[in-house]
Amino acid sequence: MPSVAAPARTPGGRPSGGLLPPRRSAVILRIDNLVKHYGQVRAVDGLSLEIGEGEVLGLVGESGSGKSTVGKCVLRLTDPTAGTIELAGRDITRLSRRAMRPLRRDMHMVFQDPFSSLNPRFTIEQIVGEPLLRHKVTDRRGVSERVPAMLEKVGLRPEMRSRFPHELSGGQRQRVGLARALILEPKLVVADEPVSALDVSVQASVLNLITDLQRDMGFSCLFITHDLSVVEFLADRIAVMYLGKIVESGPKAEIFAAPRHPYTQALLSAAPVADPVRQRERRRIVLGADVPSPVDPPPGCRFHTRCPLAYDACRTDEPPLTDARGNGHPAACHLITADRIPDAAAHR
Numbered sequence: 463m464p465s466v467a468a469p470a471r472t473p474g475g476r477p478s479g480g481l482l483p484p485r486r487s488a489v490i491l492r493i494d495n496l497v498k499h500y501g502q503v504r505a506v507d508g509l510s511l512e513i514g515e516g517e518v519l520g521l522v523g524e525s526g527s528g529k530s531t532v533g534k535c536v537l538r539l540t541d542p543t544a545g546t547i548e549l550a551g552r553d554i555t556r557l558s559r560r561a562m563r564p565l566r567r568d569m570h571m572v573f574q575d576p577f578s579s580l581n582p583r584f585t586i587e588q589i590v591g592e593p594l595l596r597h598k599v600t601d602r603r604g605v606s607e608r609v610p611a612m613l614e615k616v617g618l619r620p621e622m623r624s625r626f627p628h629e630l631s632g633g634q635r636q637r638v639g640l641a642r643a644l645i646l647e648p649k650l651v652v653a654d655e656p657v658s659a660l661d662v663s664v665q666a667s668v669l670n671l672i673t674d675l676q677r678d679m680g681f682s683c684l685f686i687t688h689d690l691s692v693v694e695f696l697a698d699r700i701a702v703m704y705l706g707k708i709v710e711s712g713p714k715a716e717i718f719a720a721p722r723h724p725y726t727q728a729l730l731s732a733a734p735v736a737d738p739v740r741q742r743e744r745r746r747i748v749l750g751a752d753v754p755s756p757v758d759p760p761p762g763c764r765f766h767t768r769c770p771l772a773y774d775a776c777r778t779d780e781p782p783l784t785d786a787r788g789n790g791h792p793a794a795c796h797l798i799t800a801d802r803i804p805d806a807a808a809h810r
């Protein structure tokens with residue numbers, strides 16, 4: 463399966479969008495043919511991707527697409543069934559818990575629910591400073607010196623260090639989660655729906671904060687979300703997942719301007735647009751049927767039970783993820799392989 467490769471980088475270190483001649487940044491995360499089955503459930507079924515240094519990859523899909531399982535496998539919170547995961551060139555797929563321990567300094571998770579991910583009996587200073595002690599970076603005195611600066615960095619007042627999680631709002635708790643994830647300056651952050659449990663009114667401010675922190679600190683990020691509009695301003699590249707597989711990936715601007723896969727076209731047609739004129743012009747694609755069960759995914763193209771463009775071959779043959787135009791924007795659809803341009807909106 464072709465890999466969703468990290469693109470070339472500009473001299474300033476930001477991604478070029480994969481359209482410039484190859485000048486590869488260091489790859490921080492490489493996933494090759496990852497499979498994770500929970501018994502009969504084929505949560506992830508052969509997924510490959512790369513994230514370059516300082517790059518944000520938005521991994522997008524509906525509930526049940528397997529995107530959170532990818533994040534858990536990357537952090538080795540669950541063991542992959544097959545495939546390989548490399549962090550900064552080191553194969554971590556089958557490392558023991560003990561061997562993983564020092565590497566956990568380089569990779570951190572930001573969870574969806576900031577309340578349940580913070581220990582209610584600990585103060586904010588204990589929560590944010592705990593990774594420093596666990597990895598023996600400093601002692602308690604050092605924690606007291608470093609935590610206030612980290613709190614300020616995430617937009618919290620240093621005095622909040624003595625508070626407990628229940629005394630904070632949802633947005634403040636997520637800022638604490640970010641402070642804890644970033645205090646060791648990890649190479650890779652896996653953010654799993656970090657704003658979806660927050661009020662809409664605070665989502666934008668937390669997203670802006672993540673964007674600023676990422677630019678400032680330069681960490682790579684696997685940003686997992688069901689909502690394409692969330693990654694519009696944050697991600698460098700986007701990979702769209704459906705039933706355990708990537709169906710399309712590419713530079714963010716390309717995905718938003720010219721989505722190729724009918725599933726991506728449908729997701730985009732449902733995403734809110736700030737500009738009312740563009741919103742009116744948008745042709746909404748309503749997908750029929752529910753997402754099939756990952757226990758028994760449909761044969762051929764997994765999307766064929768919902769695709770408005772499906773034809774005979776789609777029901778029997780699985781389309782490969784193909785970069786038909788060689789511009790770092792692969793998609794898995796027979797129409798693209800046949801050099802046609804899918805337009806799901808035209809077949810409503």
Ligand code: SF4
Nearest residue numbers: 763766769776795796
């Ligand atoms: Fe639709 Fe067929 Fe393309 Fe799958 S391969 S997305 S069913 S047209």
